[in-house]
Amino acid sequence: xxxxxxxxxxxxxxxxxxxxxxxxxxxxxxxxxxxxxxxxxxxxxxxxxxxxxxxxxxxxxxxxxxxxxxxxxxxxxxxxxxxxxxxxxxxxxxxxxxxxxxxxxxxxxxxxxxxxxxxxxxxxxxxxxxxxxxxxxxxxxxxxxxxxxxxxxxxxxxxxxxxxxxxxxxxxxxxxxxxxx
Amino acid sequence: xxxxxxxxxxxxxxxxxxxxxxxxxxxxxxxxxxxxxxxxxxxxxxxxxxxxxxxxxxxxxxxxxxxxxxxxxxxxxxxxxxxxxxxxxxxxxxxxxxxxxxxxxxxxxxxxxxxxxxxxxxxxxxxxxxxxxxxxxxxxxxxxxxxxxxxxxxxxxxxxxxxxxxxxxxxxxxxxxxxxxxxxxxxxxxxxxxxxxxxxxxxxxxxxxxx
Numbered sequence: 001x002x003x004x005x006x007x008x009x010x011x012x013x014x015x016x017x018x019x020x021x022x023x024x025x026x027x028x029x030x031x032x033x034x035x036x037x038x039x040x041x042x043x044x045x046x047x048x049x050x051x052x053x054x055x056x057x058x059x060x061x062x063x064x065x066x067x068x069x070x071x072x073x074x075x076x077x078x079x080x081x082x083x084x085x086x087x088x089x090x091x092x093x094x095x096x097x098x099x100x101x102x103x104x105x106x107x108x109x110x111x112x113x114x115x116x117x118x119x120x121x122x123x124x125x126x127x128x129x130x131x132x133x134x135x136x137x138x139x140x141x142x143x144x145x146x147x148x149x150x151x152x153x154x155x156x157x158x159x160x161x162x163x164x165x166x167x168x169x170x171x172x173x174x175x176x177x178x179x180x181x
Numbered sequence: 182x183x184x185x186x187x188x189x190x191x192x193x194x195x196x197x198x199x200x201x202x203x204x205x206x207x208x209x210x211x212x213x214x215x216x217x218x219x220x221x222x223x224x225x226x227x228x229x230x231x232x233x234x235x236x237x238x239x240x241x242x243x244x245x246x247x248x249x250x251x252x253x254x255x256x257x258x259x260x261x262x263x264x265x266x267x268x269x270x271x272x273x274x275x276x277x278x279x280x281x282x283x284x285x286x287x288x289x290x291x292x293x294x295x296x297x298x299x300x301x302x303x304x305x306x307x308x309x310x311x312x313x314x315x316x317x318x319x320x321x322x323x324x325x326x327x328x329x330x331x332x333x334x335x336x337x338x339x340x341x342x343x344x345x346x347x348x349x350x351x352x353x354x355x356x357x358x359x360x361x362x363x364x365x366x367x368x369x370x371x372x373x374x375x376x377x378x379x380x381x382x383x384x385x386x387x388x389x390x391x392x
Binding site: 015016017018019020021022023024027028031051054055058059060062063064065066067068069072076077080081084 | 192
């Protein structure tokens with residue numbers, strides 16, 4: 001949106017000249033855009049922290065506002081700061097990153113391999129799984145329930161169901177081949 | 182604090198601080214002068230200064246490190262913008278480095294093989310390797326302090342450029358004292374001295390230039 005950019009640049013330039021109203025408007029105008037960027041890039045961070053990250057980004061823009069060269073376009077400068085701060089904020093929260101498993105479903109589901117439930121002793125093997133994992137395997141692998149339906153019944157997200165299923169199948173496969181005891 | 186409150190607070194202070202280049206201009210000049218003065222009064226000019234520098238090969242002792250420092254400072258200033266890059270400056274630095282390499286090769290060519298060791302050794306090696314980092318201290322510090330106000334996305338590289346700038350300045354200042362005119366000596370050891378400061382600058386940058 002070229003109009004938006006022209007507006008932002010004009011506002012920020014006025015702000016650099018000491019115009020408080022223009023600066024407030026500039027910050028208000030970029031805030032929803034930054035919020036969107038953080039939401040899209042920040043799926044691995046719980047949503048309630050997004051506003052904190054947004055505020056960190058605004059503070060960084062404020063603290064480094066003298067590094068913008070008025071002869072250059074504003075947006076690359078602005079986004080470079082935001083990308084840096086957002087990445088930083090995610091990394092800082094790395095210890096408690098909550099992965100959105102939905103992102104990984106395609107990769108996990110695509111892995112080929114022998115079907116361990118085909119073995120005659122599948123149910124005996126499944127007794128060695130955790131009850132929850134066994135239930136998921138039984139529901140989807142043996143009883144043919146869809147992941148969506150199983151998710152609803154077990155009150156888990158569909159992504160979590162798929163991942164649990166994938167892990168359980170892997171474990172079953174190892175058990176079936178006698179490589180795990 | 183809500184985001185609205187934050188915006189209100191930030192908007193109360195719209196005027197930006199002075200640019201990094203302006204800050205650097207204010208601090209680097211005095212730092213270079215201080216380095217030059219300590220060379221002049223602490224180390225002393227070489228007695229045959231003017232005669233020696235009439236030889237263009239010897240003059241390169243001052244010229245090459247100065248060019249290196251100039252390219253490094255320009256690169257560091259560019260990198261101090263978050264969207265900045267150093268492509269042009271890296272090319273300039275590479276050009277200076279290639280010239281130095283050419284001079285070094287020239288040194289080997291004009292020196293009889295049996296004298297290579299002695300030419301490289303010189304007689305003031307320890308002084309050279311101590312003096313360049315010492316004289317580099319203030320200019321490098323000025324660069325690092327100015328860059329701290331910047332917004333470099335690669336703090337280590339910015340720190341290295343600060344060290345390269347400070348080291349280059351120090352080497353060209355030290356050249357006013359240094360009596361060694363063999364390219365085999367000064368390319369090798371000025372290069373090593375500058376490299377030491379560059380590594381120290383990179384380490385300092387990694388710590389101090391994060392934001």
